[in-house]
């Protein structure tokens with residue numbers, strides 16, 4: 518069965534590879550995650566008072582975009598409105614539950630798109646579809662959908678060309694008629710090149726839905742390979758993930774990913790051709806916490822050593838064992854080797870296992886050389902009957918790159934893509 522060819526916007530999205538998710542809103546002031554209003558049953562008339570102290574005084578969109586760029590991220594998806602119904606954008610009269618009616622008195626989404634563009638980052642908007650603030654969400658769903666669709670129209674009209682719209686919340690009313698044709702038709706009319714994504718939630722990872730959807734989501738999970746054979750349309754895949762256990766900032770959440778975890782997760786996504794959308798939870802007034810920015814920048818240094826490969830490397834028919842995998846780029850094959858040992862001797866090094874042979878199957882073209890990308894060390898190899906076996910030497914003392922990449926010279930190129 519044939520695999521459909523991706524539309525240009527979908528291909529462009531896949532090449533972005535790695536993005537920053539930002540969960541920020543009134544809830545950040547409480548520092549207990551973005552669901553705090555609902556889960557702690559804070560009455561809405563009390564919760565809305567947070568608008569009076571939401572100054573956004575530390576929100577510097579350009580600086581955030583610069584952090585993303587320095588960390589190897591190519592796009593940012595910002596919560597323009599989350600489930601508490603509060604909009605970071607100027608709803609232009611649709612509601613006063615928005616940033617211009619808060620102490621900030623500014624259109625923070627406008628600042629966001631400008632900051633992104635100044636740094637060469639593609640802006641995306643997350644938008645909730647469920648709403649704890651609007652009574653019509655429960656009492657008059659048709660009226661609510663009018664409000665929701667007009668809200669999205671505002672985003673599609675006043676913020677220039679968007680990378681995409683990322684919806685979340687249809688899982689709250691699985692049997693409702695969300696009038697998706699109308700919503701997606703509106704986006705296609707106003708933002709023809711925008712990706713349309715609708716989060717299928719924790720329970721339905723990787724599920725496709727409406728034909729206008731351009732990417733499936735893997736919320737908080739390792740993405741699985743997509744079988745696109747016989748699909749009507751080529752859809753991309755994106756895994757979104759928290760750096761800790763919450764999307765919105767959690768003052769008492771210490772359970773963080775390390776730079777090494779981020780590298781491994783990014784690799785796990787690229788292994789199956791999925792994008793990685795990694796979340797930060799800015800502080801009450803809009804700064805990315807230092808420890809989050811530092812983790813991202815550190816992982817970004819690793820990406821910087823393999824840049825083109827991470828974004829543009831294509832899936833290969835060649836397969837490794839365990840987490841090891843291969844990508845193809847510009848006529849070469851690249852092997853991603855995991856859990857390699859650290860160098861040294863028994864006095865300084867623990868866990869010295871892991872160096873030695875690594876096998877890859879399905880390589881038909883002839884191999885003329887294999888070397889580590891980071892230090893150009895040539896590696897011994899054998900190659901017979903499609904089986905490539907390399908002698909993966911351990912890291913030199915002082916080095917541990919978490920995932921180490923070997924470059925394979927091929928002649929002639931007969932690799933099968935996707």
Ligand code: GLC
Nearest residue numbers: 551552685716718736757764
């Ligand atoms: C979930 C949560 C939400 C978060 C989203 C991100 O659906 O409800 O808080 O924004 O996941 O993927």
